[in-house]
């Protein structure tokens with residue numbers, strides 16, 4: 404346990420947190436936006452299965468309801484420039 408803590412310390416707490424936030428917050432990819440008529444950076448809110456599963460376990464299954472609702476209303480990919488929905 405101490406070994407793990409030390410390894411995290413060497414990586415830098417800030418760096419670990421930054422990386423963690425990146426994983427939890429949103430995903431990025433390159434997509435074609437018809438509105439901007441070019442390849443743009445598309446963003447999608449965090450929809451990581453690992454995170455959803457973890458939250459489901461932590462909330463004793465309650466999160467699975469939020470997960471299902473979120474899956475139905477999920478906005479999907481959005482253009483980072485004009486906020487237009489991308490396919």
Ligand SMILES: [Zn+2]
Pocket residue numbers: 436437438439440443482483484485486487
């Ligand atoms: Zn666009």
